[in-house]
Amino acid sequence: MGRIVDISVKASRRALHWLLAVAAGLAAALLPTGAAWAHEVGGVGATNFTTTLSALSPAVSGVRLAVVENGSRLELRNTTAREVVVRGYSDEPYARIGPDGVWLNDSSPATYLNTDRFASTTVPADADPTAAPRWRKISDDTVHRWHDHRIHWMLSTLPTAVAAAPTTAHRVSDWHVDLDYGGTVLSATGSLDWAPGPSPIPWYLLVAVAALLVVAAVFTRRAHALLAAALGALIAADVLHAAGIALVTAGNVPERISAFLGDGMTGLLIWPFGLVAAVLIAKRATFFGFVAMGVGGLLSSMMALDDAPVWWRSSAPSALPADLNRAGVALVVGLGAGLLLAGPLLWRRFKPASHRTTGSPTSTAQGDLADGDPQVAEHLDGTAPGPAGTRVTGEAAEGLAADPVSAGSTSIDSGIAGEHESAPPVVLGARAARAAASPTLDVTAEPEQAGAATVGRRGFAGTLAAGGVGAILGAAGGIAAGTPGEPVAPTGGTPAEPLSGVGATRIAFHGERQAGITTPARPQARLRIVAFDLADGVDRAGLQGLLRRWTQAAAQLSQGLPLGDTGDDVVTGAGPSSLTVTVGFGPSLFGKAGLPAAARPAELTPLPTFPGEQLDPAHSDGDLCLLVHADDALVAFRAARALTRLAAPQARVRWQLDGFNNSPGVTPTAATGRNLMGQLDGTNNPQPTDEDFTAKVYVTDPAAPAWLRGGSVLVVRRIRMLLDDWDTQPREAQERVIGRRKDTGAPLSGGEERTPANFGTTTGDGALAIPADAHIRLATPAFNNGAAMLRRGYSYSEGDAAGLIFLAWQADPRRGFIPVQQRLAATDALNRFIRHETSALFAMPHGVAPGDHLGQDLFGDDPA
Amino acid sequence: MSTRFTPRVLVLPAALVLTFALSGCALWGLEGGPDAEGAATPPAAATAPPAAAAVQGPDGVQRIEIIVDDELRLTPQVVTARPGRIELTFRNTGLTPHDIALRIPAATGTGNINGSATDTVTVEVTEPGTYPMPCLYHGTSGMRGTLEIR
């Protein structure tokens, strides 16, 4: 034992100078960073602001959006084969993330604004969101992180409502960010909340208790071991804290390792020193108490300055549970402060005799470092008699009266032997008192016993050191391997309930094609169609003005934005609910508003009269059409009404229809919907995965006018179902009318819903399984020269009447609805149970880019 | 020798803690200490949004200048006008860029306005109502003006 001590004392002498120099240098180096919030991640430290991502809908597996760095940045990971485009502040493409890496659009102001947490920058003049994108590759990764200012608080003062009542929870704002993914808009919605933090008092107490226990430990028999343990625990807590931060630091391994080690590699310098010191202290190298003091003071003050707010704020950038993080900070501050005092006190209690008298650096009295200090033992012995309780009180009072810091430093400075007799040890609390008093009983124990105790301590110190090193390595490994950027779970407070996916879902308004035709994939639950006639004398400019108003309002409504009219309140608190607005032109528009009759495209040739039909002309046709879909009846109504009001005075309502389908969540999302006859309706529609789907549904003919290319032609038929007659039929008869089973939708030729119908299959008695007059036999493209259409019908009910609002989309009705309906009208078995009541035909122009209006190129180049 | 270093090492962190403790709650940043004690609160002016009316010129156009700044405010925050042509001039007196959207049918916003830049937009409003004018960059942070047509 003596040898070890000898070596360590010599080493300590030599090491002391540079140790202290390094510690002082570190402190100086860290001063400015400490003041500048060293423990921030992405520019955010502990905060009561909570950014929550409530939904990214529709969800796409492989596309992951997360709020990272406590709301400072958004992170998008895309591991799919298609790229995701993040939209900027004006809905322009800002970033592209995909298999091809990450690209930024230099024409998007977001490219410049999103590099900085507070957007303090200048956007170059050529960054015009309406200009063509100028893509620039920034990385090969499939992940991008950016400061999206839509998700966090940007101001250097609190929100007014929060400032007025900072201790209550507030919903500061709702936010949304759109992503484009192969034609679908993935809509991210979330909120920014103020969640007040907890009371810091328990943590203050933990700090005080930890500090006092460390100081008290000096006056126990196991002072060295306990101090070594405290130093080890301090470092472990600091490592844990740093690991918590590094784990939420988004970035690559070096970035996260540097977050782990702190600014200027503090961790790398201080932790090993601390651990070495802990081991040496455990080996009774009293001298290293000063290193414990330095390390403790440094870590404690840095932690207090940087991280104290975690005690009273609701969230912090850390992967640790909030209370564990708070406890870790409290332990570092408390243990560190305790060691700051305990180091010198340890020296004062155990300093070698030579130091007491001469301070000569060469004197190495072996006895100095022997177990126990007779003088202290005597002192404690002296107080031993009498009831423990009274002794504690007396000593505590004395200890508190004397300033332990100044007492400690004075004693060391002056080097007066026996100084401690005039400054009794600080003992607070009965347990500490007992611990302090107990050594008096066995201080005279045999040397073997003391030696055994030393061996024990040495083992303990080794474990401690190994444990500390292990903790550092383990944490570093975890950081290198772990996944960063899990959204920080909001804690505390009770933010308002986020809207479910149904209400929060937004369908893009802008794009190559109008929404509401093939997007969203599952037709919304509600439909309102309004057909308009132009007012007499409306000119080109009037019509164009109307379309401009509709475009602007539809863009706002479909994104869930208010219009600023009194109708806004109908949807206050409601989400956009997949609202789409689709605008179309009837054949009768051509010849009005300065549009030549000859400009009517061939696709818009009025429908012929079909055999046996008796239509209600007042509720048919129309110059203009508004097709409003949403997953909510109020949202659809509000939008239709607002747009109807905006049509005045150029257009007035001719007729309108309300339709319904199953609400989302009622049936599986991909399930075929049912009509009021109980059939699965839509099974054999053209599928988006079909090669010719686009050509069937959208106008791709280069001969078509520009405004129509990318558009689609809609046939609307209100078809009444004679349900009283229908419901008298037995199920088998009903199934033969269509040619499919009612329950599964399987063709009568056998199989499942999606099994292709075999029109040649016969039953046992030789009859056709799918009868000759069955609806699907007559309607199927194979028997109609390939004529096809996309049917997205809705049910309606009006008093006693009920039926189908038949909506069919196609590139050209002459190769879609018209030939099919001609056959059906002649021989369809279904005709006994239905009656076509109204009819209309509209051409929907192609979609609209931001800044343009629907049907803009209908008016040619001449300014209206 | 070592003993001479000791007080300095001891004093250094103590002085550090003291300095920052004395510098008060500003130490804890915009959100302040416990219970937002000493937090940065918005100036009183922002608490009561002032409204100002656009002034009609001889040509019948109503005009008003709106200051946008680094406090993420529009001053006046509420602009009142009568139906008709309104010319809105946005003057950015700060360094942070803004982009004011006009939630008015058929109107487009200002586009990016850099620090010290100015942008003028003219809108035609026929319907009385309250039309939001949020900043596209700072809307979430409460930078939202309104145009009231009455």
Ligand code: HEM
């Ligand atoms: C109330 C009136 C109608 C009802 C209840 C009805 C019902 C059905 C049902 C249950 C199917 C089978 C499932 C499917 O593939 O979707 C079907 C198929 C079809 N219907 Fe109708 N339908 C009606 C009117 C029409 C009209 C007016 C047309 C067009 C002129 C039409 C065209 C088609 C076509 C093209 C198919 C797909 C045939 C195939 O390829 O299998 N339907 N209809």
Ligand SMILES: [Cu+2]
């Ligand atoms: Cu702004």
